[in-house]
Amino acid sequence: MNLPSRLLQLLMVVLMVGGASYLMMQSLPGDAAWRIAAGRYGYDALDAAAAASVRAELGLEAQGGLHFLYWLGDILRLELGTSLISGESVWVEIRHQLGNSLSLAGAALGISLLIGPPLGLLAGLRAGGWLDRSLLAVCSLLRATPQFLLALVLILLISVEMGLLPAAGHGEPQHFILPAMTLALGLAAVSARLARDAMAAVTQTAFHDFARWKGLSNAQTFWRHGLRHVALPLVTYLGLQFVTLVEGVVVIESIFGWPGIGHALVHAIFSRDVPMVQGTALVLGVGFVLINLLVDLLGRQLDPRGVK
Amino acid sequence: MVKLLSRLRWQYRTFLHDRRQLAVASVALSLAVVQPSHAQDASAAQASAADTRRLEIVGPFDIKGADPLLSGILFQRMQIVETLVEVDATGELQPGLASDWEVSDDGLEWRFTLRSGVQFHDGSQLDAEVARQVLEIARAKPGLLKSVPVERIVAEDAQTLVIALSEPFAALPAYLADYRQQILAPAAFDETGTAQQVIGTGPYRMLRMTPPLSLEVTAFEDYWGPQPEVRQARYQAVSRAEGRALIAESGDADFTYGLDPASRQRLSQSPRVTLAAAATPRTMLLKVNANHPAFQDPAVRRALSLAIDRTAIAQVVLRYPRGASQLFPPMVEGWHDPALPELHQDVAKARALLDAAGWKVAEDGIRHKDGQRLAISLITFSDRPELPLVATVLERQFHAIGIQTRLDITNFSAIPAGHHDGSLDMALFARNLAMVPDPIGNVLSDYAGTPEASGGDWGAMGWFDADFTAELERMAREGYGPTPARQDPRAQASGVIQRALPVIPIAWYYQNLAISNRLQSAQVDPWERSFGLSELRWAQ
């Protein structure tokens, strides 16, 4: 996609998230003040007085007449408001959590890239061989395992039974390993398959054969005429995979107690903190579009032929 | 892996056998956890040395912000902040930042003498004026103090704080022990009265706070009391019970709060941790809307109560030795009346009561009266994972007596909200009956009220008893002096609730935690006020 269509996409994402958030605000069963007060004060201290003070403080009564256009206008001015729970600016909250999520996602991506594509390439070079077959089996098994289950298996084996790594927590480097591994295994399974398929496809092409006929060794053929072609679909895939990564982050963060954006999102959904939901969703959506813009550029670098 | 599986199988087999014994054992354990320290003197020396050991605490409570109203209870538990009045394990009031207090004969003027030489973490001094400002801020916010008939608060001199009331209120000192009345330095508050920092007087000061999941404290060198042995501590919020249990199991936490029943069972086998439990003044109860056409009739409410198998719920779902026989657990002395006839299950009698009340079983197995089906909704929430489970059990047990129940597992705010708009039928929740160490505050707010606005958000709904209310108000004013019947008035009040059943008690709670073997001893505070950090000793 080119720049203008990415911009359009960006606009559309903003429009959809804004619209959904507006609908959410409108359709909250009961009184938002109650839910917000619940999020703030907990069940032991929640009462009518607490709800009333929230209502007064946030001026929730006035929101009935809120117009969608004003709502969108606020978003377009990057005015995301304040969290209904903490009272902190949504930007401040997100900035904090996004960093944590990005480092986790980055670590996961890194690990998955170390595992997945190399294995996939090896399997693809010898399509039908034992590595290919076992990789296919492992990938199928991994893809059929929901992430939270994988997380628990890893925790039970590595953390509890072997006592090697902490089961949850945040702050030390060793806390990264388990959640990142959980995320990475799923990603690696898919990227390995993709790399394998791409590699197998490349080895079938006429130009791959011709490169060998020219006298290039297998390794030379791979580096000069294979890798770039495999990298193309892989890079595109990684751009699209960002969403899956984020989705995994939501579940994984909640299991491993990781103070990231996914954790915040689930929390915000529970307590109906609509500005936070909107903020996180916007950041995720916009992040996706931007990352794919990068992927477009990288793809153009790898494949200067233009639109395929 | 094989080892793991065989272990699993063994535990599965022995589970039934173990279940009852375990619960009893863990309660017994809790009574004997505090051990005298033989390292009292050594502790100071150790403290001065750079002790880098950090105590790891894991609990379910998110950190929401610096204001006492948001996460004040956590700051209190971490002993960052203190209140004027403290409470001991038996519920007796103890001196806190106020070393002494007295009340005038007419009960209208309370005089608190503040401890001298108390320093805040920012170096400022505590005096009566500071305490006054902070209490005024607390009074302006929602909370229990609002319901106290305070006329004015005066700093009489540097160490004397006077609280003048418009009418007597015997439980005032207990109210001041509530976490919302924690004493922060004035510098902690912004101009709107919202705390932006946590500057307390406790033995620990805040090192860093990263909401919502963690905060770190370090010992406060200028604390007015003895220096604690544990110099560093970190609290981490882990919202899922499984996650907490796993952390405890892997030995990454020294103190793990809020263990679910199944994890307790598992952790009891772990060599890394010791389980502790203490009865707490928290009861799981079923709030019933007495305005509902069916539940107006006390006999129908009684039938509901008779349908419930509390023992099975306690033993199978909660893994406690037994269910609640009345609203207050035995630890709440005075309010708990051992003489009260126990709530129990009697399905036949429940059916008979419903029949007598005119609710007849129709063809679909559900009772009808005047063309109305006895189908109700039950609201509960999953913040406490046992609640949906118990609700599921209740649904079947009510079904057995011909009542159709629709479970609505939602945000807990639906309960007070449903109370106020009248839409609630039944709600299941866990209520802390002693937010203030003296339960009178809770009982007043939950069961008194006025004929127009009867009961309270987390108590009775549509049920009002004028005499009962008057008696509660008297107790609040005058304390628990003898009545003409020469009975403890608190027990009498419990009796009223037991007979009328505006709420149906299901189970009494225990506080469960796992303590790592790095620690030598640990204390469980039944009032959920403190993690007891300053009392802890390292194992070596």
Added chain:
Amino acid sequence: MNQVVEGLAPQRVEAVRRPRLDWPLRRVIGAAMVASLVLLALLGNLVIPGDPLEQHLYRALQGADAVGVSDAGEVITSAPLGYDHLGRSLYHRLVAALGLSLSIAAGAVILAAFSGISLGLLAAGRGGWAERLLSLVADSLLALPGLLLVLMVSVILPSTPLALWLGLSLVLWVEFFRLARATGRSVLASPGVEASRLLGFGAWYRFRHHLWPEMAPVMMTAMAFGMANALMAIAALGFVHVGIPEPTPELGTMMVELLPYWREAPFALLTPVLVTFLLLLGLLLMSGSKARTSTAADTLEGARP
């Protein structure tokens, strides 16, 4: 290698090509796994009747028992897989949960496939603004995590199964749309479609005989894959407690419920885990992969004139 093997006569190619099913063994195994689980969901309750909600609290987490009469004189339904943490028959909960998860997932996939294919073909056929607008919407939806969309829909809609159905459809249709548009674009521009049009065949004929044969394998793959994704999403939502509400049995919620008991009753937890795993594995195997292993056969096939 195509160009070098070009020299084989068709009759020779026949001889060279191994007999190959349209559905390789992997897919057959996958389909068999899915079919047996679907059968279990459909017939499970007929074979051994029972109520997934019925509780026997004191049997909680116990193993299987036989049909019998309890001390109190009431007939106990047999629970072939034992009991869950509330003494409910795991077998019957599993059967009911399978039925529910499968029907929501299937419903979502069918709705998504129908709307995705229709809109995709509309975009491919019309081109211009219709295509640009639809693609924009699809691309933008793609930018949002599916779980987030379902969560948002579940806030807006009151009924959970309805919200799951619509939310999942909203997530899934994009894939069908993109596939249908891509296939549609190339097939609609192909000489075959043009020839049929010139020969006077109508739109339905062209869809049925040109578009569908090209799309069907891809769509079937996408449907199986979408099914798997939907099932996983339902389970994941159950895991964060926003899935199907209690006490209705659902696979994800069952796992979450039984998770704390993993050491006491590992087999109670394993049953829903295993069923979910097999279901997903079956669907993924069924969906197959574009990659094949027999290179020579493909080369030869590709070389056919």
Added chain:
Amino acid sequence: MNVATMTTPASHTRPGATADDVVLSAEDVSVRVRGAQTMLLEPVSLALKAGEPLVVIGETGSGKSLLAQALLGTLPSELVASGSLWLDGEQYPLHTPENRRPLWGRRLAVLPQEPWLALDPLMKVIRQVGEAYRLVAGRSAQASHAAARSDLEQLGVAAASEQLPGKLSGGMAQRVAFAAARAGGAPLLIADEPTKGLDAARVSEIGELLLKSLAETPRAGLMVITHDMALAHQIGGRLMVVRRGQVIEQGATRDVLAAPTHAYTRRLVNAAPQAWPEAAFKPAADSASGDGKAAGETIIRAENLTIARGDTTLLRDVELSVKSGEIIGVQGASGCGKSSLGDALLGLLPPHSGRVVQHAERLEYQKLYQDPVATFPPRRTLGRLLKDLSARHRLDDSQLPQLMEQLSLAPELLSRLPGQVSGGELQRFALLRLMLIKPRFVFADEPTSRLDPLVQQEVIACMVKMVREQGTALVLVSHDAALLRKVADRVLVVEEGRLKACQEI
């Protein structure tokens, strides 16, 4: 006829005979399916002499490419070769393909067919040539670059050296591929269908290129595999004719082509359009005057027609009228707008300006496509497809058997899927489909360019038969001038965006 006996005498004389002029020899080369006895290529022996090219001809599927693959060691893994290859005094058993891997690029160069596919689409042209110099011939980076540049200059494609292969024309791509294949320094060149898909003009260029390099390189050998008689003619040297896995005839190229002994070779030679008898396809009546066929009424007329796709104007000011029973040939290079002309005439592409007047029913204007496989629904048997058609238009299909016989289509083909019959058969089915409708006008867009010469000849014959018998107006598009000259009543040429009458007729 026993091929083995035919080739045996030769095989005794060549291998081992380390005569100086033999640069490569092979004995008893055969190919069969692994684990099966069926021979796909019966044993054959051959020798390449320095400076004397060897041409292998045969139809698609005859097994001529298997020969090259067996020698090179590039057979698919399901096929196994036997026999052995002699090169520089070394023997290479053919059943182990790996032993020839080190020869690639160094001793044996391979010129691929469809070179635009054989060049890496993501690498600049000059680097693809240069890397062989650098990595295979072991020259320095600068020397490699310079050598690549000079190669490309010599081949006349220096301008393209910084471009990606996607920008090259077919002929340019083949020259680049030639440079890349030779850069490793291999003196022996095996070219497998080097002119497949190229326009006729390009074919002779490639032929010259091959001959030139053969002449210029010392001790060079050349083996060309083709079905193009013109190329075979041009290359000369020795010739082998392969049919159904057997070498049925060999000898000096010129001799064999001039006087083929084998009937099949004769047919093959005669199948080239150049060799078609003059006027074989012309109507019996005198066609010298344009309106010779008095019965011919105008079926379609284009008036002042301008055709554009998007913003590109392809053809302007087209004036054309076609009468029934008339065959009009349209010749032009690929991409010149020939197909768009058809779309415009058939109403599939709205004219940019001007108009098209059709004088008959909509259904009576039909088209014949280049790739017949793509024009049939893939999952429906041919019989069902014909039934669909007659049901749709309530046609009388009683004449179907007769028509099939005319087109020499066996009835059992009706139960096959379109992908299960050969290209020639399918193209005749496409024709049959049209004949059922009895169209008044057919636009045939390169209908035989993907077919072997023999099959092409058959299909063209059927088409002409349809025109003559049903009085159809036919516009026949082809890049093959010879073919058009032999078939069409008039030939028009597309040049510089205009449709002009061809001067040669």
